[in-house]
Amino acid sequence: MSNSIPAGGPLVTGPGDPEHDPTAAYALEPDQVAALTARLLATTGETVLTRTPLTGAPLAQVPQSSEADVAEAFARARRAQEAWARTSLAHRQELLLRLHDLVLDRQEEILDLIVWESGKARKHAFDEPLHIALTARYYGRTLRRHLDTRRVPGVIPGLTRVEVNRIAKGVVGVISPWNYPFTMALCDGIAAIAAGNAVVSKPDSQTMLSALLAAQLLDEAGFPRDLWQVVSGPGAQIGGAIIDRADYVCFTGSTATGRRVATRAAERLIGASLELGGKNPLLVLRDADVEKAAEGAVRAAFSNAGQLCVSIERMFVADQVYDRFVERFVARTQALTLGATLDWGNDMGSLISADQLETVTKHVEDAVAKGATVLAGGRARPDLGPFMFEPTILEGVTPEMACFGSETFGPVVALYRFNDETEAVARANDGEYGLNASIYSRDGERARALARRIACGTVNVNEAFAATFASLGAPMGGMRSSGMGRRQGAEGLLRFTETQAVATQRVMPIAPSFGLSDESYAKAMNLSLRLLKKAGRA
Structure with a gap:
């Protein structure tokens, strides 16, 4: 089996443990880290050191969020969502297609950060911007098909007009894993905001920077900044605060944690989609x-x-x-x-x-x-x-x-x-x-x-x-213990909406009228049902 090591020695060297030695060298430039972590809503003053799996060298001191920060994130997201839900589908599509181009244009920067944080081979990191570009383009091209108001047959042909609307749920909580830090932080949320929602995102603590770069690209594409909030911290500390405030939850991770997420969401009668383990x-x-x-x-x-x-x-x-x-x-x-x-x-x-x-x-x-x-x-x-x-x-x-x-x-x-x-x-x-x-x-x-x-x-x-x-x-x-719900396709978008039926009745009510008795009305309805069946109506 052939091997590969960095040319010229280690990628990064440092004189010691940065938690005890402030002169230790970091793998990323401080300005780069500062620009990314500025996107976080984190006011505790506490930070957590992350390291690259490539060499073990330090990457960043990531600010940590509190439950109060989570509450503020949801407050900001709700205000932004009220306005965003009224934007046209055409405008949302325009921004999604702009995101598609940005991801392709910034691909090398994205790949570098993914590899630094996850340690994966660059060709496997490439799957992530590819998947996000595909996701943005798919919903950018198909949003009207999925979300436009549609007509369905009414009970009395010609007299009953029925429309089905798709109403955004509100604010979606996205709890994403470390193994695909860019695409898993973004792909579910792209569909959520495309459907008219806002997002509060909690990426895994080991790979915060890739997720923060994803949020930065949303800003550059033109999405309202408050529409996508990012908080940081262990799931055990702030995960519950997200579930307790969200109108829908997306979780990707272990089956054991997924069961706890589902239980907590069920107690609030909110929906959840869970992609969990597999063998x-x-x-x-x-x-x-x-x-x-x-x-x-x-x-x-x-x-x-x-x-x-x-x-x-x-x-x-x-x-x-x-x-x-x-x-x-x-x-x-x-x-x-x-x-x-x-x-x-x-x-x-x-x-x-x-x-x-x-x-x-x-x-x-x-x-x-x-x-x-x-x-x-x-x-x-x-x-x-x-x-x-x-x-x-x-x-x-x-x-x-x-x-x-x-x-x-x-x-x-x-x-x-x-x-x-x-x-x-x-x-x-x-x-x-x-x-x-x-x-x-x-x-x-x-x-x-x-x-x-x-x-x-x-x-x-x-x-x-x-x-x-x-x-x-x-x-x-997934099926069985591998989860519930679906990402991608129509299902991946419609999970973030509520279905609303609006029926308009014309000429006559669905009740006895024109002097008909209740019994005569019942006979007339029976006859109508038989005739409609013969006519092949649904």
């Missing part, structure tokens, strides 16, 4: 193109070092192609270039933290101790970066091993043989999760039929995850 399966059928399946499997398992909700952690391979697939998959995995740098060229980057490294290491060590075989990888690589871990393929994983059913959220995948496709589907559906799946087969029709039997919110045929993830007209979300 995602990939099926290689007997007629699959083995080379294409092996190439896709590498991206499915090791993109963003496996720190992706839709990442594949279980592969079920038909007996007829198992040996050939394993040979090609292992070879491709061993050829990956690892590196903790800002440069293009790395096939896989770093895990984000010591906690993630510990989880991945424990899962692999536990599996090996209980009899699993490592076909590739299996080791931490501190020589490349403090939290680097090799892309790892395991064989012989059994139910008593931690990585069998629990989400690893790292570059670790287990291989399993199967004889029968019905058996493979049953094993793919085993467990509590249902987020994403992948099927490789030369017979697209058969694969699509099989996809309907897999209990996952998205299924990709002959692709890892990008086909559904990047198709913005397609809804994305």
Whole structure:
């Protein structure tokens, strides 16, 4: 396996721990950090130090918000939302398309910041501005289709006019994760403001700067500044304050935390969409193109070092192609270039933290101790970066091993043989999760039929995850313990609206009139129903 290290030595050097040594060098320029953190509503005077996973060097002292700051954020957002809800759809579309161009124009700056904060390979960071540009363009082109008032049939043709309006919910709370710090901070909120809402955003504490850059780009695109508020702090301290004030909540993160978010939202009778954990399966059928399946499997398992909700952690391979697939998959995995740098060229980057490294290491060590075989990888690589871990393929994983059913959220995948496709589907559906799946087969029709039997919110045929993830007209979300609600597509926008029906009655009321008795009115209505049925009316 080839390696990559920063040319000329470490990316950043410093004389010591900046918490005790104020002369320690930071990875980012102070002016750059100050410009970003100025976008925060945080008045406590407290800060939290963040570090880059690339080298462990300090990045920024991030100001922390209090519950009072959260309350002020919602007050500002509500005032802005009242005016914003009255703006035309055409104006909103114009700003969304302006955001699309800004994201593409500022792409290199965005990529640098994502890599600094997350440690991911630059090519995987590229997925984030790409996804935001696609999201902004999709809603910028389709807003009228989704939100325009529409007519539906009235009960009495010609006399009852019925319109359906979409009314913005108000202020949406967005609690976003660290693994895709730019796109997850922005993609749900883009749909929310497109629908006429305001947003209060709480990004993960480890990746605040990417989220703050996203907010800065919204300002530059022309969205009202108070429409998008950003607060910072641990979820345990201010997450509840957001849920208690929001009119709708978007949460992306662990299933355990998602359950708590859902419970708290339910107590207030507000809606919530939750994208949670996954133990995602990939099926290689007997007629699959083995080379294409092996190439896709590498991206499915090791993109963003496996720190992706839709990442594949279980592969079920038909007996007829198992040996050939394993040979090609292992070879491709061993050829990956690892590196903790800002440069293009790395096939896989770093895990984000010591906690993630510990989880991945424990899962692999536990599996090996209980009899699993490592076909590739299996080791931490501190020589490349403090939290680097090799892309790892395991064989012989059994139910008593931690990585069998629990989400690893790292570059670790287990291989399993199967004889029968019905058996493979049953094993793919085993467990509590249902987020994403992948099927490789030369017979697209058969694969699509099989996809309907897999209990996952998205299924990709002959692709890892990008086909559904990047198709913005397609809804994305989980079944079972992988969440509820959908982002993207019409569902991803309409979740932020209330449906309002307005009916206008003309000429006569829906009641006895023109001297009809109640009994005569009932007979007339019965006759009308029969005639309308014959006429094919709904």
